Amino acid sequence: MKFDELFLSPHQDLDGHISALIHAFHETDDSRLPYDRAHFIHQLSEAGMPSGEASLADYVERLAGLLPGISHLASPRYMGHMTAPLPAYTGELSRLLAMLNQNPMKMESSRLLSFLERESLARLHRLVYDQDDAFYQAHMHAKDSALGVMTSGGTIANVTALWLARNRACGDNLFALAAEGWRGVAVLGSRLMHYSFDKGMDLLGAGASAVHRLPVDEHNRLSIPALEAELARCKAERIKVLALVGVAGTTDFGSIDPLPEMADIAQREHIHLHIDAAWGGPTRFSSRYRDLLAGMERADTVTLDGHKQLLVPLGTGMLLCREPGLMMAVKREAPYAIRATSFDQGRFTLEGTRPANALYLDAAFHLIGVSGYARLIEENYDRARLMATLIEADPAFELMAAPVMNLLAYRCIPPHLQGRTPDESDNIQINAFNIALQKRQRAEGHSFVSRTARSVTRYGEQPLTLLRAVLLNPQIRREHIEALLAEQKRLGAELAQELFT
């Protein structure tokens, strides 16, 4: 478009077109344009840089061509993603935030929004750590206090936690640690820890193998005896344990590690305790379920993700710190920005310049708030229990773990293996069957669950392919769940014909 028109207000038509695009998109699902790599590649394979002559109308047309190929994550028949459908006001808020384009790295480039960010972090800190008014008045806006930091997501929050834990335990130079005779460092947690911890320990120079993934009990919770044994082994081998990691809502099962016992051990051993509550943190909003997270308030650091159960757009992670001075372990400065004497949040954050996503949280806190989040959590946990009941009542399915939150692991059983306990060779067949089934359901595009590969105690160490339902969308009704399961039975019957006859 004409350069001089770029900064003029867009023609009203653009507005109308965007609304129409959003509306049309939400009316359909992925079956409108099923995933076809060759087709998608053909559509988007232009490496040249356009001249810039496209008009807004041309670009709206390009958008209209893109949208059918995009994932319909907000459909109530898609129960496999951890991505939230967003409240309708989010679009307008996003428009405002983009046009303000504030940078909360520095006070200078965000001003009042830096204070809003600190206030939002304080509200979440209180949700998790529940300190008194005097604590928050003392620390919310104090120069060298950080009740937490905003991150682009749970991965950077978890990496920041490891970074903090390492710098507290042994500083930023592993060569110095090696010179003292240490043979390595480690973080300990269950084998269900998120893969961001592997990435983090790789990044930190400790090696991805420094993530010690320990056995779980029959409820998919870290085994405390295994943890004690591993701590003893690390001591004996001169491996410094940087942190214990507890998961509050595993990605596969929604299980919660034994947080009080882990807190006792961390305290006894003077080791940093980090809780990855990216999924499960908002459980704290529900008086019915909040006790599930007992012990979390003893963690040194806690990861939350706004873009999961807090219903804000992607890009909104948080690391909370129990002690307001903890972040000083990673404080940095630069002469042209982020002065030591400043109040800049950028002194602590792993990222530098970043969008002011705290505004999304602020809006959600006011418009959804305790009552809305409690209802969201409770209704979703009820939905998961309903789905578990339907699965257990049908021999075509096997529930792989009782639901703790709103994640459900199950699998489909082909007709000829129903009604008996599968042996190892049956499980190999069932794995192949579930992979094919999940792919076919995804390809049809009417409904969706994801899949994972994990062992569960009743089948020993054998890796099993599991289907994974995420009951996050408040618009999911009983009939959506029934339809999804019915579709799996139909596809399963077809597949069994093809695979086993």
Place this chain on the structure above:
Amino acid sequence: MKFDELFLSPHQDLDGHISALIHAFHETDDSRLPYDRAHFIHQLSEAGMPSGEASLADYVERLAGLLPGISHLASPRYMGHMTAPLPAYTGELSRLLAMLNQNPMKMESSRLLSFLERESLARLHRLVYDQDDAFYQAHMHAKDSALGVMTSGGTIANVTALWLARNRACGDNLFALAAEGWRGVAVLGSRLMHYSFDKGMDLLGAGASAVHRLPVDEHNRLSIPALEAELARCKAERIKVLALVGVAGTTDFGSIDPLPEMADIAQREHIHLHIDAAWGGPTRFSSRYRDLLAGMERADTVTLDGHKQLLVPLGTGMLLCREPGLMMAVKREAPYAIRATSFDQGRFTLEGTRPANALYLDAAFHLIGVSGYARLIEENYDRARLMATLIEADPAFELMAAPVMNLLAYRCIPPHLQGRTPDESDNIQINAFNIALQKRQRAEGHSFVSRTARSVTRYGEQPLTLLRAVLLNPQIRREHIEALLAEQKRLGAELAQELFT
């Protein structure tokens, strides 16, 4: 608001209010509500979680109360920030992107947008590396090729570059390296390298002191003799050099390191060459100025920032890789996501779940494109030259470096020190004068430049306070520049009265 109404389309009023808020915001500047920490703290100090009873109208009222306190970054009288004023269509695009809420970490949760991301990265790769059509057709969508990765910003892009460089040079475990007799690792570059490199080397377990900040020449470019000497010293001391870092547009001066000479040395020594072109990369769009970046195409990795001179919202960084297989050095997988057999971009990115900001790039490429970006670059570089001329013509100012791009370092000289060469004690006075001046100008809120502390060769090693103008906003006209300088002269005269009489 009522939970059941959250997912209904927002009332048209919200739309009208948001537009009115944006319009009113852009009509004012920071003088409407000058920075006052006590006032801001008083306004935002509520640590309790709201119940969620606020209506949309209530929340619009809260927004209206927040906006006067937010930084007016897009004003053409604010020449101190690296944050772009955004084209007017950005708001609508942001609304669309928020409501689609796609997650390009996984093919499954973004589908066609993953291909769009790869296409956008290919366009930028071509801008920097200029390979032929066959190269892009072979690699743009190949499973184990990555022409680059999207990041939340330049910091994560630079950290990713260091991570790649380290894993290529010596793997992910520094204890193994120490056991081989290495005493440390290092990256070498000029003292003007961005502070994200210190953060990165801290994070990587090498210690922030592993960033060897070397002297610059009189044009603020890395000294090649100093680089050669440092390489020899590292060899002698058994310190492994992971990467050379060249800056294409230093944050303080806009200077560009001697990239061809650095590429020769990197090639000779088999060391990873990274170019931080977060600021200067888009210079490639201009046929008049693109030769400034000669040699960049020989870098292993290049950082770009969309949210600087590409005019897209904050949160859009990129790391480009010359060789499409390079990213395999940091590839990771997870069973419930990011399968090894997948095409998921999440196999390579430091971040996990993240917003689909490539759509902003795609829109900008089509609507601004080569012609628009070339004009932006050239007009802004001309603006910087104009401002330099005005500064040089006035004894109240001292230009600290001839402009290379559109960043300008200068300072104000108090009346009693004008017309002579300042000595060390004069410079101490001038530093205090410029700090006070910049703070006073910022406090008034009518116009803004930032400040930094650096030495420049003509005054030896003495740290000097410099004012820093960023000529990024295409709406800056000659009269804005003249008004800003006139304001500084007025404030300078007032200050000189207070400080020196």
